[in-house]
Amino acid sequence: MMKKMVSLSLLLILCLVVSACGGGNTNSNAENNTSSSNTPATSEPAAEEPVKNEKLIVYTNANSDGRGEWLIEKAKSAGFEIEIVGAGGANLTSRLIAEKNNPIADVVYGLNNMLYESLKKENVLIQHVPQWAGEVETGLNDPEGFYHGLVKQAILLGYNPEQFTAETAPKDWTDLYKNEAFKGKYEAPTLLGQITPQLVVAGILTRYQDSNGDLGISEEGWNEVKQLFDNGVRAVEGEDFYANLASGKTPLGAVVSGTLGSKEEQYKVKAGTVSPEIGVPMIVEHAAIVNGTKKLETAKRFVEWMGTSEVQGEFAAQFNSMPANTKAAEQANESVKELYASLKAQPLDWGFIADNIGQWVEKIELQIMQ
Template identity: 25%
Template sequence: MSTRFVKGSIAALVSLLATNAFAAQEVTVYTAFETDILAKYKNAFEAENPDISIKWVRDSTGIMTAKLLAEKNNPQAEVVWGLAGSSMALLKNEGILSTYTPNGVDELRASLNDPEGEQAWFGNDAFFNAICFNEIVAKQHNLPMPKSWEDLTNPVYKGHISMPNPASSGTGYMQVSAWLQNMGEDQGWSYMQKLDDNIAHYTHSGSKPCVEAGMGEVAIGISMASRGAKLKTQGAPLEVITPAGIGWESEAVGLVKESEAAKRVVDWSISKAANELYVEMYPVVGHKEVEATVAHFPDVETNMAEMDFARMGNERADVLKKWAAKFDAKSEPRS
């Protein structure tokens, strides 16, 4: 055998091994995380797991939940990471999520996890609603600063408020559910009817109403508190208000397909390293040892509504059907 042949064979073998070593296994992850944080989470995971790559499929909570339900008999997702607890409860009930106990689960705050036996989902963070109030626009229109949900039904705010469509946005649905659970069914629907009189439009994004308020397109956006805090940090003339009965949810992770690579994504998503990324945007995260103060984030814990995530999931279809019949006419066109 010639030396040239041996050298050529070794080079080919080394090349083949190198190709296989760097051909990372792709895991499809469905998410409703905000678009601007996906790269950060993907890069951090892949830095620790170079043999696995994440393929994000992202949409708003309502659309992503509907997609997962539609694909029930032919699942395309392997992991769901960053979806509302109420949606996760529904997906578990439909048999879409697999029961799985990730490594490190004992280090998590139990209040953000699946409350039932045979757990299938685990909290990454808690996200909250807020009223984003543009002080400059308010001054131009002589609008007082609201302090309660009832204040928003004042006719002075007519045409100055936007909020998310609850069918498209988990942010919207969790506030609708908070009103219904804490005010009672009749009073909750009555309240939303009065509020609708003042609504300029409903958006298909949970963060958009706050962005609109920050840009002065509306005076008030019922939206994500984290988005309001971030915009205020960037200089937007916003007051971020959390009245009593503010809606909130656990944003969670769960396993769909039981591959080893998918399990490693779930394991990493509840790790301390992952939680140290979540806490950059959310003051309440899943890991017991991770906490921080987020700049301009309002006091939320004293005004949190009592939320039953299982009820939210079970009632979702009926609530959204009733909401659409009453209020969908003011929703923005879908892009």
């Protein structure tokens, strides 16, 4: 009897233990299931997906002398893939306008105020103000926010230092055709499909602005431009003017500040430059986003990166340029800083010039250069 009672007791205890163990597992699973089903999916930090930068088509007139290749490589290291389409500023502007209903480009940079004003009127650009815009020198950005400054460029009257000194060189563009010592020795700005010759002409014509005159210019102004072309040597398509300056063939003519360093190194001649009292045409290369791009967010990120003081400072040091970004300007080469410290910008009404430059060029080519 005693053995039966012990056996029954042991059996009862065993059942209780099994039951308790089973109940414990059930409760544990229930708690786990409840916890799993009630915990929001966002309780664990989700891994951020890397930003996807689509390939960008970038139009520019500022890709010569290795500048385009430099930007492609720098952009690649920053996570951007860009394809640069390079052409003259006027040609690029016409192309962008022609493509505005079905745009190919995503970003455009390098063009000057005059050309961007034309693009604005044609609704080719979008408004976008990058974070670095506030670091750009006051007055250089578009106040409406369509384009923002990257690089300052001065259109200078240069001379061969073996033929002229600072004392004997002309003091202004007007001296070229008014002083017999310079007639026939300067390159006339006849290649008017290019921006630099256009700005040389605009720099003279706008001194004679007259609302009652032909195309907004007085008769005296048109006579000045006629003398400019009549007394100079016509430019030859494909020839490098700096080569002619260095050789003495045409020792006077227009040079662009941003290319002086490379030209001096190439031709082993350091051109002298003139600082007219009225100032020099000072243009700014800008960056903008094309209206209708299908890669808007990537384009914004690219422009944000491109205009930073770090990128523009590196560019300035590499290519002897003067950044529009005041923080980046600290990294400019000393010779460039000295040059710009000696220059004054000629006051120019860019809106007026943009409205009329096409007709001015047509009049000069059809009536004055014939």
